[in-house]
Amino acid sequence: MEQLECFAAGDLGAFESLFRHYQAEIYGWIVRLVRDPAAAEDLTIETFWKIYRSRGRFDPGRSFGAWARRIAGNTALDHLAKVRAETGHVAELDSEPMDAPDPARRRELHDALRVAFRSLPPKLQAVATLALIEEKSYAEVGEALGISAAAAKSREFRAVRLLRKKLEKLGVGL
Amino acid sequence: MNQNERERLAALLREAMPPVHRELDTDLWPRMLRELDRQTGPRPVPWFDWLLLAGAVSWCAAFPAALGALLYQL
Numbered sequence: 358m359e360q361l362e363c364f365a366a367g368d369l370g371a372f373e374s375l376f377r378h379y380q381a382e383i384y385g386w387i388v389r390l391v392r393d394p395a396a397a398e399d400l401t402i403e404t405f406w407k408i409y410r411s412r413g414r415f416d417p418g419r420s421f422g423a424w425a426r427r428i429a430g431n432t433a434l435d436h437l438a439k440v441r442a443e444t445g446h447v448a449e450l451d452s453e454p455m456d457a458p459d460p461a462r463r464r465e466l467h468d469a470l471r472v473a474f475r476s477l478p479p480k481l482q483a484v485a486t487l488a489l490i491e492e493k494s495y496a497e498v499g500e501a502l503g504i505s506a507a508a509a510k511s512r513e514f515r516a517v518r519l520l521r522k523k524l525e526k527l528g529v530g531l
Numbered sequence: 532m533n534q535n536e537r538e539r540l541a542a543l544l545r546e547a548m549p550p551v552h553r554e555l556d557t558d559l560w561p562r563m564l565r566e567l568d569r570q571t572g573p574r575p576v577p578w579f580d581w582l583l584l585a586g587a588v589s590w591c592a593a594f595p596a597a598l599g600a601l602l603y604q605l
């Protein structure tokens with residue numbers, strides 16, 4: 358029996374092999390979306406628990422990686438929504454502003470961008486993170502979030518439009 | 532929005548929030564195993580069940596003669 362069939366049948370050894378093979382990739386997707394390494398580890402475990410729990414619905418003829426990335430994307434989205442509801446923002450990695458002629462002005466702009474970005478709806482924030490910051494293709498973004506490439510492009514458009522409006526409200530023109 | 536505006540906003544976002552290139556530096560399988568044990572292991576008995584059991588034991592201790600009736604009901 359193939360590994361994926363064994364996994365779908367509930368074989369723990371097959372699940373372990375798949376976990377070890379995909380854990381770094383799934384973690385990578387999640388950490389890009391939530392931008393918090395500690396939370397990303399917890400969410401990777403949560404993702405694989407969902408995968409294990411749903412093994413009976415997995416079709417061994419399809420790609421395990423794509424299925425896992427979609428579950429990871431939805432898990433990360435749920436996390437973003439929860440964090441946004443609880444605290445009104447998402448955790449940020451420390452970042453060094455790039456050199457600029459006027460560092461104070463640059464820092465203000467970065468702060469305004471972060472505030473505007475954190476206030477985006479989670480679905481738009483996720484697409485904007487992957488497409489604009491991580492420079493992933495619409496196809497990759499769509500696959501990770503369980504939507505079509507066209508829908509990913511449309512969400513990115515809405516995210517950019519909303520970001521511009523929010524920045525204007527904050528008194529920042531692009 | 533034109534392509535230039537998109538690219539400008541994307542560049543500013545990447546400055547403010549640089550892309551995350553963080554590798555997983557630990558094997559998560561031991562944590563996964565603990566999670567599987569936690570999720571699939573025996574669930575704790577609800578406090579109400581313990582209360583019910585304590586009540587039945589107390590009742591039997593107070594009225595031993597009624598034990599036969601209780602067993603008959605079970």
